[in-house]
Amino acid sequence: MFKxxxxxxxxxxxxxxxxxxxxGNKFCLVENIPAIVCSRCGEEMFSGETSxxxxxxxxxxxxxxxxxxLDIFSFQQEVKGY
Numbered sequence: 001m002f003k004x005x006x007x008x009x010x011x012x013x014x015x016x017x018x019x020x021x022x023x024g025n026k027f028c029l030v031e032n033i034p035a036i037v038c039s040r041c042g043e044e045m046f047s048g049e050t051s052x053x054x055x056x057x058x059x060x061x062x063x064x065x066x067x068x069x070l071d072i073f074s075f076q077q078e079v080k081g082y
Contacts, residue, residue: 002036009040017044023058027070030054 002012018031033054035044046054 004038004041004043006043007038007041009038011039012036013039015044019044019054021054021058028058028064030057 001010003010004012013036015035015037016032017035017037018029019033021028021030033046034050035046037044
């Protein structure tokens, strides 16, 4: 039985999600991950098998299906310069 560790709700649904992971100094987006999503707060949870598959994808030498340029800003820097 599902129970959300964030809000304790027992209502959830299956959904495919996208998640950004940081591997070393590099950010990687993994799309279409099967997840259980809390219907109350939106917390996403992956099965152990799914988590292992994500690790394999991120740490293998496989080529990504596409790459993008990403601009990065520092909130700390912006606040100091305000």
